[in-house]
Each structure stands twice: as structure tokens, then as C-alpha cells.
Amino acid sequence: MLPAAVVPGMTGPVRLEISAAGHAGHVFASREMAGGSAPAVVLIHGIGASHRYLRRLHRLLAGSMETYSIDLPGFGATPKPAYQLSIDDHARYILGALEQLGVAEIVLVGHSMGTQMALEAALQQPEQISNVVLMGPVVDPRHGTVAQMALALARDCLFYESPSSNAVVFTDYLRCGPSWYLKTLQVMMDYPMEQKIAGVSAPVLVVRGANDPIADADWSRRLAGLARRGRLLEVQGTGHVVQHNRALEVRDGILAFAGLGAAAGDPLPGSPA
Template identity: 70%
Template sequence: MLKEPPTRTPERFEIEAAGHLGHVFVSKSPASHAPGRTAVVLIHGIGASHRYLSRLHGLLAASVDTYSIDLPGFGATPRPENTLPVADHAAYILGALEQLGVLEFVLVGHSMGSQFAVEAALQQPGRISHLVLMGPVVDPLRRTVAQQATALGRDSLFFESPSSNALVFTDYLRCGPSWFLKTLRVMMGYRTDQRITGVTAPVLVLRGANDPVASADWCRRLTASAARGQLLEVEGTGHVVQHNRSVEVAGAILDFAGIQPAARETPQGRPA
């Protein structure tokens, strides 16, 4: 298993792409110059930021160049004048990475970030070698805001750690209700299950085994819709699987993408 590395602060870049301003957090790996190395790019979900990806980012950065993006309107980035469709967020991801010289990469999206990741893989399929969808949304059998809110409430009450809840809800406050609700409408209208059928890259659908937002049935159906899909469940956690089980998730991403971890150690527990 991977060992939790010493904390290193990623370098932040403020990048304008596709007509919008966002932030990209970059960690260059000591192993990144090895032949065949690629980059891994992490995308947050609705209302969130790179902060709840930071544990996963740090683990991956020991083995591969790692990029976490705060999309326009989220985290500390300026809010666009108009609500952005999923396609515009995908265009920002691709444009910002191109400016940084990252032309081929593994793309990892969490929750609504999985929608941005799918759309990016459709816009420029030659650049994305592998696609990882963590806790993907939205199940077409549960397409109401009330159903999604109920599932998220159950998750935060019963299946999240205090630290994951603190990260998510402080980011929600920073996002603000107006921008959150506008983006929520975009999220609810995007048919991930239909769009994924056009993705040519291998797809890993990854969920916490207790996740009420991305249910087991929905993730199985989504995996079956992908041309080259596989499903992985991580025991003992809910929707924010990448924070609460970061070691297992990092290992799964590296294994799926065929990237050799920089080090393997005896599993280490991490307190919430």
C-alpha cells in the first residue's frame, strides 16, 4: 500500500482559459521524468474545491505529476457573470492544462466533477488516457433535487468523517447559495449515463460502499454504459471517498492507469 507522504504545498497557478479564470494546483513528482509517465488531474464537484482532494493529491504526487483544479466560480476563483454549462467547465480544464503543457493525462472527477470529466473526454478524447469517476452523479432514476438532497444529508450524517464534512460545508459557504443553486440546475440536467457511451478511454467508476448519493445500482448501470468500464467499491466510507480512504483510492487510480507507485508500505491508519 502507499504510504502517506510528507505534506508539500502545491504550486498555484492562476490561469485564464476558455474565457474564464480558475486556479490550478501543481505538484511535480520526483518520479515524473521516468519513461512512460503521465499526469493525473483531479476535478472537484459542485460547491467544492481542491481542498477535499488534497489528501489524494499528496499521495498521487509521490508517483506522478498531479494537478488539482479549482474551476471558475469555486474555491477562491472569481465567479463568472453567467452560469456555465458542463461543456464550458470541460473546455476550461482542457485549455488550462494545455497552457501548462499537459497534453495527455489521467482525468479524475468527483461527484459533479465526474460530469466535467466525461465531457472533457468527449471534447478531446486523444488527450485523456484513462477516466476515473468517483461518486458520479446523477442517477436518472433519482432526478429530483429533493432526492439528491436527502441522499447528501444521509451521507453527511452517517457516512462522513468530521474532517470531510468540515471541508465540504465550509466550501459550500464560500460558494454561496446563489451560485450553488444555479450550478445545481446544470448538474441535474446533465445525462452522464447517456454521455458516457461516447467515451473511448477506459473508465473506472469508483464509489464508497456506503455512498447514498452514488448508489451501487446506479454505478453498476453507469459502468455498463461505458465502452470499457469497470467498477470498484471502497469499503467503510461514503460519498467523499477520496478524503476518507485516500490511500486506497490513490492506489486504485495508479493501478488502473498502469502507473507504478513510488513506494509500497504496510498500510497505515489515518485518523479522521
């Protein structure tokens, strides 16, 4: 499907089936602000998930800027690749798909494992990525075993998530399937976030739900401090799936950070004093 199928003024995103870097995925595109200011915002999901838990944030952002959500190869309703993909592979898919769509300047927003892909894409094409937003970043190497991550995920789901966020996440896990999830899990666990973030030239905003046991406060502060131009936004009253449960606050934080909301340098909504 060609980008021309996206109609200005539409009420919802259009799904585009795009093959790039040797793999097939889906891009959900909204161009409600056709002719508006660059850059475009691109949303990347985490392990086992899809664009579905990004829908609320996508809809809110689409009122201010061109917005795209990507279902990476092997996730959502996309076909499973024949072999395990690296973070580098996923980043090349993201950049290749956006090149086909003619997106020249990008605010790249990743959630959970998607933060790793956002960082990698920013390292591959620094001239194209104007800002990077890391929501609920993983994996803190001090709590970097699968068992520790599973325990943190269980705590998050039981105590800090809404019924709707749990429903979306777990139905996507079922669609992903255990085989592809487990193939991807070790890739996520092995990615060196601390080393990678220091090489990113774009400004970086780290976003966490204040109750998130997966991306805890110390880890999130540390990542923001390691970035050349890093900031931290903590959103109260939610856990790991912050973009679903507090979509309005996250939208406002992204727009302010990208210079499309509050004036540059103004406090971000929800930021600690």
C-alpha cells in the same frame, strides 16, 4: 503565473492562476516526479467544493506522477463568472488550462459533479485523455430530483462521512455561496451521464464508497457497464467523499487502473469479488 514557477522536488502544490476559455480559475500543481512517466493525473472537484477535499489524494498521487487539482471558475477562491456555466464550459476551461501547462496526456479524475466535467472533457479531446476515473458519479435519473439528492446528501453527511470531510465540504459550500451553487445545481441535474459515458473511448473506472447513498451500487454498476471499457471499484467503510476518507485505497486503485501500480488486469484494491 507561469508553469515554470512549479519547482521539481517541492513538498506541496503551487497555485497557478490561469485564465482559459474566457474564465479564470486556479490550478494546484505538483511535479515531484519531474522527468517521470506520463501521463499526468488531474483532479476535478464537485458542486460547491474545491481542491481542498482532494488534498489527501493529490498528495499521495504526487509521489508517483505529475498531479494537478483544479478549482473551477466560481468555486473555491476563484472569481464568479457573470453567467451560468455549462458542463461544456467547465470542460473547455479544464482542457485550456492544461494546454497552457503543457500537459499532453491525462488521467482525468472527477468527483461528484466533477465526473460530468471529466466525461465531457474526454469527449472533447479523446486523444489527450488516457483514462477517466469517476468518483461518486451523479446524477442517477431514477433519483433525479433536487429533493431526492438533498435527502441522499443529508444521509451521507449524518451517517457515512467523517467530521473532517464534513468540515471541508461545508466551509467550501459557504465560500461558494448559495447564488452560484443554485446556478450550478440545475446544470448538474440536467447532464445526461448515461448517454455521455457510452461515447467515451478511454477506459473508465467508476469508484464509490460502499456506503454512498448518492452514487449507489446499482447506479455505479450501470455506469461502468455502459462504458466501452468500464470497471467498478467499491471502497469499504465510507460514503460519498471517498477520496478524502479512504485516500490511500483510492490512490492505489487509480494507479493500478492507469497501469502505474498493479499490472494491467490485476484486481483493483477494494473491488468486489
